[in-house]
Amino acid sequence: SKFSKEEIEYTIIRLEEAGFIIATIDWVNARPFYVSVGSLTWKGHEFLDNVRDSKVWSETKEVASKVGSVSLSMLATIASSVITKSLGIN
Template sequence: MMELKHDCIRDLLLGLEENLKLNQTLSVSEIADLSSMTSYNHDDIVYTVNKLSEAGFIKSFSYMGGGLDVSEITYYGHQFLDNVRGNNIWSETKSHLSKVGGAASLSIISELASNIVKAKLGIS
């Protein structure tokens, strides 16, 4: 079963932000070796990379023979990451998601986290 794991999305984006350099790529194997990704298996990482690429959160490309590299986080990826970056915000977001069984789209998760950030800043 292929499931898009919300923690994997956040951890992957945080790992890319910290380790990906301008004009550089990271392969799935290199991503799997990042400290933020050690709790995920290879299939989870490949699936998450593919889905984040489809969503326009990262740019990735595949090679013949099955290689997969990530070249950058897009503006939309950075927006999402900025909304879920803080551990307290992420915990509160996941707590709210648990009320619906944890199932929500990336856009809902981002909006929910954004609303939590706004509330903490006193912005309505």
Template structure:
């Protein structure tokens, strides 16, 4: 399955906007999926990858080879740092412009490109 960077950004913004200390529930994630017009499986894939990169703290319960419950407890410090770099729509637009020159880029590269875009926009390069 392809890693959807647009979905990653939307999900991180969604998790951050949640005011509950309990995090984002499965029901909220199912509503998010409908609004984003993606499948629950695509979202599950993204959540697993974000947890592997230590950008979120998530809970995924499976049974009979399907996800039966999923929630996101919080963003991690690194998750907040990445989101801070891509939050601004202009930064995100420039990041996508740079990364679109290739067929695909890794999450590590996307993080570095976003950081470099911010540095250039601040005139610190």
């Protein structure tokens, strides 16, 4: 109830376009008529695995906040960088 149907549909469509989820989207008159999420993709699982640790997620948000707003793909890149840095891999 916090988000409108349109906001949820928009987010699902964008996540599917970015390759984070597998979704079924049926369009009528250039508007989404039916939207259903099937599952996460490998990329979606990888992102969630990367930010699962609260320390990694906190540092990821801290880095992202310096810019103001970033895309989900950029958050994924930042999270990977945070993990790489913590492992001492350059």
